[in-house]
Amino acid sequence: MMMQEHTRSKQDCKIRINILDGCEGWAHLLNLLWCLLALLIGSIVILAWVPPVSRDALVHHLAIPKLYLTHGGIYEIPSMVFSYYPMNLELLYMVPLWLGNDIVPKFIHLSFGLFTAWLIYAYIRERIGASYAILGVLLFLSIPIIVKLSVTVYVDLGLVFFSTASLILLMRWRQDSFRLKHLIFSAICCGLAMGTKYNGLITFLLIGLFVPFLYAKYGPANRTSFFRSSAYGLIFVSVALLIFSPWMIRNYLWTQNPIYPLYDQWINAQRTPSQTVGVLAYRSLFYNESWWEIALLPIRIFFQGQDNNPQYFDGHLTSFLFVFPIFSLFSLKSDSTNVRNEKIILIAFTILYFFIVLFTSTLRIRYIASIIPPLLILSVYGLKDILSFVLKISNNSK
Numbered sequence: 001m002m003m004q005e006h007t008r009s010k011q012d013c014k015i016r017i018n019i020l021d022g023c024e025g026w027a028h029l030l031n032l033l034w035c036l037l038a039l040l041i042g043s044i045v046i047l048a049w050v051p052p053v054s055r056d057a058l059v060h061h062l063a064i065p066k067l068y069l070t071h072g073g074i075y076e077i078p079s080m081v082f083s084y085y086p087m088n089l090e091l092l093y094m095v096p097l098w099l100g101n102d103i104v105p106k107f108i109h110l111s112f113g114l115f116t117a118w119l120i121y122a123y124i125r126e127r128i129g130a131s132y133a134i135l136g137v138l139l140f141l142s143i144p145i146i147v148k149l150s151v152t153v154y155v156d157l158g159l160v161f162f163s164t165a166s167l168i169l170l171m172r173w174r175q176d177s178f179r180l181k182h183l184i185f186s187a188i189c190c191g192l193a194m195g196t197k198y199n200g201l202i203t204f205l206l207i208g209l210f211v212p213f214l215y216a217k218y219g220p221a222n223r224t225s226f227f228r229s230s231a232y233g234l235i236f237v238s239v240a241l242l243i244f245s246p247w248m249i250r251n252y253l254w255t256q257n258p259i260y261p262l263y264d265q266w267i268n269a270q271r272t273p274s275q276t277v278g279v280l281a282y283r284s285l286f287y288n289e290s291w292w293e294i295a296l297l298p299i300r301i302f303f304q305g306q307d308n309n310p311q312y313f314d315g316h317l318t319s320f321l322f323v324f325p326i327f328s329l330f331s332l333k334s335d336s337t338n339v340r341n342e343k344i345i346l347i348a349f350t351i352l353y354f355f356i357v358l359f360t361s362t363l364r365i366r367y368i369a370s371i372i373p374p375l376l377i378l379s380v381y382g383l384k385d386i387l388s389f390v391l392k393i394s395n396n397s398k
Contacts, residue, residue, distance in 0.1 A: 030131055037138050041114070044141070048106040048151040057153035062102055065094040076254045084260045086247040088195040089155040102153075110150045112157040117141055119164050120373055124380055127339060136380040143372065144316030145365045148307065155197050156366045162193035163203040163370040167349060170207055171342050174214050178232070183211065187236045191243025198262060199367055202356050204240055206349055211236045218341070279361060287311045297358060305365055315365030321375045327382035343381065346374040 052058060060082045068074050077083040089109070096104035117137045125133035140146060149157050169186035176182055190207055193200030212233035219229070241248075248258035257267045283289050293300070302322035306312035325347075332340050350371045357368050 030134065033134050033138055037134065037141070040138065040141055044110065044147060044150050045107075047147075048110055049103065052102055052106065052153045054152050054154075061090055061153050061155060062093060062097065062105065065090045065097050069094060069098055074250070081261055084251055084255065085198060086195045086200075086244070088192060089158045093153070105153045106151060109153055109155070109157050112161040113141065113146060113150045116157065116161045116164055116373060119161070119168060120376060123168055124377060127342075128380065128384055132380050132384055135383070136376055139320070139379065140373070140376045143318055143321070143376075144305070145369065146372070148315060149366070149369070154366070156369050158196040159193055159200055160369050160373065162189045162196060163200060164373040166190040166193060166203060166207055167345075167374065170210060170214070171345055174218055174341070174345075175338055178215060178219060180235075183232060183236055184239055187239035188243055190236070191240040193370075194240065194244040195247055198259065199357070199370065200244075201259070201262075202353055203370060204237075204244075205356070206352055208233060208237050208240070210345065210348075214345075279359065279363070282362075283311075297363060298354065301363065301365070301368075310362060310364065313363055313365045317365060317372075320379055321372070324380075324382035324386075325375055325378035327385050328378045331381075331385045331388075339381075343378065346378055350374045350378075 052062060060080075064077070064080065064083050064087065067077065089112075092108050093105040096102070096108075117140055120140055121133045121137045123133075124136045141150075146157075166186045166189035169182050169189060173179065173182035173186060186207065190200065190204050193203050212229035215232050216226070216229040251260045252258045254260070255264070255268070257264050280294055283294055284291075299322065301313055302317050302319055304312050305314075305316035307315060328343060329347075332343060335343065353371050354368055357363060361367060
């Protein structure tokens with residue numbers, strides 16, 4: 001029996017020799033990935049070690065906290081509409097600014113990118129393995145828009161981290177027999193996402209809808225009911241709004257609109273004129289794009305990104321985020337129930353988030369950055385499925 005197992009192990013190793021340059025070669029490849037990751041992070045740190053020069057950083061994310069420090073507290077600045085945005089990360093930036101340093105805020109922003117990489121690593125390692133997890137982290141941190149954001153004083157990486165944490169905790173809630181603590185932590189992270197940037201409202205909307213749906217579909221048969229599902233949804237919404245409420249209260253006191261300037265044409269219709277040009281019509285009129293170019297936006301965004309060009313989404317994604325998630329769909333029938341359900345959640349979140357942004361605001365890479373971690377996880381699943389298929393073909397040819 002032991003002889004058979006030893007023979008089978010040698011055969012498996014021979015298969016890997018054809019695909020991964022040998023079992024020992026795979027270990028060397030893992031070491032190489034770790035070295036590449038360290039080199040990548042080191043390079044990003046070096047790039048971040050210069051004073052901020054980006055426009056939004058200088059006129060918004062650093063300027064508003066600096067004005068608050070000069071004034072001695074938070075106060076209304078009507079001439080700057082972005083001063084009404086939620087400012088969780090800007091409050092953190094105030095500490096180094098108070099000490100006279102405007103470079104440390106870059107590293108605060110970078111740290112949220114690294115925290116997101118850790119979430120991706122932990123998630124993939126638990127479901128696929130450490131080898132794929134480190135590959136996923138390397139791919140995530142090397143995405144051009146992530147590199148750009150990591151060396152810029154923005155808030156998008158904070159939003160990406162809190163949105164990803166909320167989504168992963170939601171899946172953990174479903175997997176762990178709907179334990180309430182996971183739902184509450186997911187709601188807290190969602191509230192922090194909303195308090196970081198208004199795009200977090202999309203995360204709030206989607207996960208708030210996912211909660212009752214997931215419990216109704218996957219909850220215990222003898223306990224599932226409309227009222228119990230609704231109660232879980234209400235708990236999530238209440239906790240998330242409670243975390244977000246300080247910014248809503250501030251804006252309501254100043255403008256009578258808790259999410260000012262969003263939807264002010266409806267909330268304060270007499271004060272704010274309504275928008276007359278839709279976002280897709282805007283692309284057609286100002287960018288002279290045809291109907292088929294607009295229809296292909298969900299694909300173009302992975303291939304046509306250009307920095308500082310709003311027509312081409314003001315940033316770069318990578319083509320593998322479009323290609324490899326497709327391969328992850330091929331194994332849905334053979335996946336375990338848990339993996340299949342989580343893939344469906346990741347796909348639903350990604351598609352719905354993208355189209356909400358597409359139809360409600362200018363389409364920029366930063367505005368859809370929260371879908372990058374779900375796409376990255378699906379990409380790693382796709383890579384694993386491709387490798388498994390190649391190993392299977394190689395095994396059958398022996």
